[in-house]
Amino acid sequence: MNTLYDVQQLLKRFGIYVYVGKRIWDIEVMALELDHLNESNVITQKEFIQAKLVLKHEHKIEENKTENNNI
Template sequence: MKTFYDVLQLLERYGTYIHVGKRLWDIELAAVEVDRLHESKLIDDRTYASAKIILRHEHEQEEKHPLINDDGGKSNG
């Protein structure tokens, strides 16, 4: 597992599909769902740790450089 997409694929294997509308929110919800899967013993410690590292990195990157503007993409420049 190397990317946010890989984490989403992991969640989908357990019936969890995430699309809230803002990438930052998707990342945060994915982190909650990964926690839930780990607490339920559905994923092992290594998978959990990998997913959390990826999500933390993606969250930091999204805060620094959002892919979508907060104005819904309506900026003029």
């Protein structure tokens, strides 16, 4: 699992589709949904960790874009 698309496909396996309207918000909601899947023990620990790392990376990219646009 390397991309945001991969995380979306993982969530899609469980009927979870996320679209809030702003990419950074989508990433945050996906992280919450992953937490719920992990608490329910329906995904492996490896899938959970990989997906969270991808989301953390993508979130940081979006934060940097926002900061650069505000300068």
